[in-house]
Amino acid sequence: MRATAFSPANIAFIKYWGRLNHKLFLPVSTSSSMNLSGCNATTTVDFDPKYRKDEISIIGADGKEMQVTTEGGEKNVLLFKTLDRIRHLAGINTKALVKSKLNFPLGAGIASSAAGFSAFVAAACVASGRSDIFEDKLELSREIRLAGSPSAARSVLDGFVELLTGRKHSNGYARQIAGEKHWDLVDTVAVLTPEQKKVSSSEGHILAASSPFFIARKKYLKGKDGLVRKAILGKDFKALAELSEADSINMHAIMMTSKPAIYYLSSGSMDIINEVISWRNNEKMDVFFTFDAGPNAHVVSTSKYAPEIKKRLDGNKYVDFTIANKPAKGTSIISGHLFT
Ligand code: PMV
Numbered sequence: 001m002r003a004t005a006f007s008p009a010n011i012a013f014i015k016y017w018g019r020l021n022h023k024l025f026l027p028v029s030t031s032s033s034m035n036l037s038g039c040n041a042t043t044t045v046d047f048d049p050k051y052r053k054d055e056i057s058i059i060g061a062d063g064k065e066m067q068v069t070t071e072g073g074e075k076n077v078l079l080f081k082t083l084d085r086i087r088h089l090a091g092i093n094t095k096a097l098v099k100s101k102l103n104f105p106l107g108a109g110i111a112s113s114a115a116g117f118s119a120f121v122a123a124a125c126v127a128s129g130r131s132d133i134f135e136d137k138l139e140l141s142r143e144i145r146l147a148g149s150p151s152a153a154r155s156v157l158d159g160f161v162e163l164l165t166g167r168k169h170s171n172g173y174a175r176q177i178a179g180e181k182h183w184d185l186v187d188t189v190a191v192l193t194p195e196q197k198k199v200s201s202s203e204g205h206i207l208a209a210s211s212p213f214f215i216a217r218k219k220y221l222k223g224k225d226g227l228v229r230k231a232i233l234g235k236d237f238k239a240l241a242e243l244s245e246a247d248s249i250n251m252h253a254i255m256m257t258s259k260p261a262i263y264y265l266s267s268g269s270m271d272i273i274n275e276v277i278s279w280r281n282n283e284k285m286d287v288f289f290t291f292d293a294g295p296n297a298h299v300v301s302t303s304k305y306a307p308e309i310k311k312r313l314d315g316n317k318y319v320d321f322t323i324a325n326k327p328a329k330g331t332s333i334i335s336g337h338l339f340t
Pocket of ligand 1: 011012014015016017031113114148149150151152201202292293
């Protein structure tokens, strides 16, 4: 049986970095995010006795198709393991053909795992005959978390979403804060020309605890999820800006002080940080920055300032291209398949 899912990427305002449980992929803290309308994945999963082995490929916006192999890092291995787990849940043993299409270029350093993992797990559940898991969004988010990309679990629900955590599998699920129409925020992603080699977030989550500041971060995070929820619900831009910028820098401090250290921010990232602070302080723009595990800047503003911000970022010498994102709906099942 075949099914196709469409899912957005998301940007976290309070980030997940480090885990309570590496086997169950339970994050160390609650994280909150907004789904991105301009960065998404469409994934078709087909379970059929005609396939002799599982095959997974990813197609970038440029049309280039890349075969996923188990040599390509932990996240790739996890995709194959997830097919095994879903087959087990569905009581089937047929192999699968999986194709995933991103609407942004492959290898551009835009976090694609949130869009990719959420679309993949949703399509695999439905294609295997477990539509009930897709319908129950809490359960779907747990399955996506368990697939190995907890941040992807936040993509299942519409708009603004948080991922809860705890010691048990049942504790780690996504919950909606507000729908996609709630607040006219825009996240303009500035994709920078790559300057350095990246370390995968999977490796980073394991290294996080080696930072001498990890305990301080855990303390710092207490109550921050509630404050972000309040800022989103009350459309308090100033509060969200302060909380998000502080959290992003706090997370990068953990990255840069883990052993070995991970440096994701580049000269271009620093340039945009300084620009954004100046636009806010000197021009009174509603704008803030946040960075995931990479140098690309997410510049968040209210829609009023978004066109001017995009223009300025497009003109920045470090910026390759920009993608403007509004809050988006979560994962859905669609009728058009990527192959017949
Ligand atoms: O869910 P992962 O393993 O792709 O890790 C996500 C890590 C960050 O993007 C840096 C933070 C977050 O919460 O999205």
